[in-house]
Amino acid sequence: MDAKKQLRIKVNGEYHELLVEARTTLLDLLRDQLELTGAKRGCGLGQCGACTVLLNGRPVNSCLVLALSTKDKEVLTIEGLAADGTLHPLQRAFIDNGAIQCGYCTCGMILSAKALLDGNPRPSEEEVREAISGNLCRCTGYSKIVKSILAASEG
């Protein structure tokens, strides 16, 4: 068995060359090797969505993606969202509307919301709730999160 394999991965617009074990998930790689700790380890089973990142623009549970399967793909994490230090409208809206309590679900929520707005700039409330249905929040009860996403969509 090969202990580690070479992987060239594009994260937030930058290429990285890494040595990676086959069992390393994308979440492990982002947090432990690239020190991008925005994506969180909530359940490790694809149920909570705290590990959400965008893979070729689509939100996925990074805890269920083998890192080696991401070659030739683009990964976007929360750290890649604020261009030149300016907050993304979603990030602005979450802060302005008080949608963040402990913050653990926030990165995943924002990325799921970004994927929604990229494809559907004016979603209904139902569409917003459906888009974040894979991201669990134990603090807020979701209402300010939904309000923030709708607010960002009108901008």
Add this chain to the structure above:
Amino acid sequence: MMNFDYLEPKSLGEACSLLLSGGNGVRAISGGTELLVKMKRGLIRPQRLVNLKAISGLDFINYRKGSGLRIGSMATLSDVATSQELKGAFHILAGAASKVASPLIRNLATIGGNLCQDVRCYYYDQSEFWRKSIEPCIKLGGTACHQVKSSKLCIAIFYSDMAPPLIALGARAKIVSPDGERRVELKDFFIGAGDTLLKKGELLAELEIDDLPLCSGSSYVRHSLREAVDYPLAIASAVLTVSPSNGRCTDARVALGAISPKPVRAEEIEGLIKGGLINDGLLEKAAEMAKKHVAPLRETFCAPDYRRELIAAALKKAIRAAYQNALSRKEN
């Protein structure tokens, strides 16, 4: 989880050869949304994974009038849920796919993987730590069944969302191997205990669904505890064809899911409704027949009695909806 070899085949043929020659420790991975969870829980420990998503050209969804619908096994559930090719009665496949798990899972999970999924059980799908407190069950190579004490076989429930509507649509599975390809009716594909007709070295490549007769309608009804994330508790899916002259049901396929070790093609219900008009009395009889298929297994938050009520309600709703859809096509 333990480390393993990771292989990316360039073709189905290469993937089949890798699976055939790899011994017992080799597994195929597609979306990974079930396999990786089982590996993290220590339920399976493959030494080698063959990534089927590395093979290009297996994720198509194509409809051609006359030849029907063809869906590649690597099409993601998101792709199926949003496909513009699934029109008319085929739209139930998009509806079914859109209800699975969450958008995040659907972006990874494949239709082939959904059909080849393992059975699930409260006493099996748990971490190693949790399972330390009970004897290993039959599925783990032990002798105990924690659901039915006297059972000598694993009778856990099969939860695929895509199986019932595909069976109701009369789908065929195209299976490839190093020796060639074969086709089986999807209703015969499932064996129970998480097994399928796939032999070692074989892979599910494609689903084929023929055009339906005119004046056909379809439906898909799913009950679950919550709107998202949850596995289904009861699924009923029906495809009915009616006579254009008098609206009587001339053909029917009814499939039930998430209630038994494999999806049910309810031929006795089909026999009941063929030839007649659909009325409440008939539906009550059909609902009682559906209840008989519910396996008496304990599931979190849903006792078997309640599950029987769910499948009865789902079945009545499914037949009514498919009938109405068929009648509306008759009017056009």
